[in-house]
Amino acid sequence: MARKARSVEPTPAEALASVDGSSERDGWKPEDLKMFQFLRGVLNHIDIAYVATYPPQECGIATFTRDLAMAISKYTPFSDPVVVAVSGEADIEPYPKIVKFQIRKPNPHSYLDAAEFLNQSQISVVNIQHEYGIFGGQDGEYILDFLKKLRKPAVATLHTVLFDPYPNQRRIVREIAELCSAVVVMVKMGKQMLIENYGIPPERIVVIRHGVPNVHRVSATVAKKALGISDRPVLSTFGLINRGKGVEYAIRAMPRILEKHPDALYLVLGETHPGVRNYEGESYRKELLQLVADLGLEQHVRFNNRYLMLEELISYLCATDVYITSYVNRDQIVSGTLAYALGCGKAIVSTPYLYAEEVLSKGKGMLVDFRSPDEISQAVDYILLNPGFREEMEARAYRYGRRAAWFNVAIDYLDLFHSTRSLPKAAPAVIPSRVNPNKTDRSKTA
């Protein structure tokens, strides 16, 4: 029901403006304190804990967690978010203040201590960012010990949903769903897989899109000029480089692309994934560099081997004519880099991994076969030669990106968290022990 605006004597927007940096603070007056106190009284309050990796750790989930926490905090200026960061064994990262507790990944006791820390805190709801590899134990199973000890309601965001998981991987996801009030996936296909392949009740599963930065479009021409790459068709790929990205297939597409677009430039933006660097060093990047040399593409493929800050990344994306994601694994259920490219309204060429297949549907991008330089070159060529087609594709991508802007995603999460917080702890879901016998466990292969 509509309510009359309260005639609060003085001031401000400060409660919100102070956290979002808007210029409302320019009008700050001493009496604004009353408005501030008023807002403190009426705005909804919820203290959220995020259990995940967190920057300065360099990984997609760390970035996701920071972006989500920041987006939510702008709507909850009087709440006190906390991050329980999953770290390595020895190194204590120079974390920001929001990180109040560290889980040492390989140490099982650390997970119990973290749960107890949260049990003793004012936290209303706990959000776990789940990917098998970021937690300790076999397939990251220590997170289950954490959840069993936790006495606060929890929501898990699943960044990996395998179509055909190993038995232990399936068990872990099922137990997470049992121990949490809800699990979040970022595409509808993920929900379907959790229902059919894992036997998780649909009412436990919520689909919330991957957030993207709020970007207002600038023309590629203007963005290119700022980067000193004017007048060249620009293709790009970004993210933490690893073999799964299939960058070599995009590089192999370049000779064909150059036949019609002789000034084309392919930018590979980002450093090697730190986890990859730990076990194979820079060997993948060296192979890519060698491939560029073998194909004589030194003037047409440029690497930027460092972690890019958001602003710089957006600049490169805005300067991009065609964004390429050439992942080689169909199971990829989410891609932050693809989400960002959509947010910037880019024409996109992608292999049909699960996330891409869903978000690029209805003309938001062009799908090409896995490991197919020929198809990549054909798609890029078509986009560059057909500006009308490209503009329509960019417009559709941008519209999708607006709906997935972090400020919208934050509202969806807040909605879920508020509905969850009333529960003291997840009411155990009735999950059948075996479902869909056709989805048999596979044997582990190398």
Added chain:
Amino acid sequence: MDADLDIKIRRMGDIPVVDLAGDIDGYTCIKLRDVIIELLKAGDRKVVISMAKVSYIDSSGLGTLVGGLRRINEHDGGLALSGAGPQIRKVLSITGLSKVFSVFNDETEAIRSL
């Protein structure tokens, strides 16, 4: 096509109705803030903001609305929102700002409330 905020002002009797179309976010909220300030400078004290064509509002946009309410209240005026769609209502409700603003489905009702 690009996300932007289009602002038009029309008058219903003595009351200015600010028609917004697009997104109210960190990029566009300054325009809205300036419009409210200009209305106050021009002597208006009661304002209806029509949200019917607002697609999205972020925290900066909410901050601007709260700032507008503050400024208008300082002049013993009144601010009402009309026509907010489900997404905007959801944002107001989840943040708690539905307790701060008068929100009406109907513009006439909003005008009458002031």
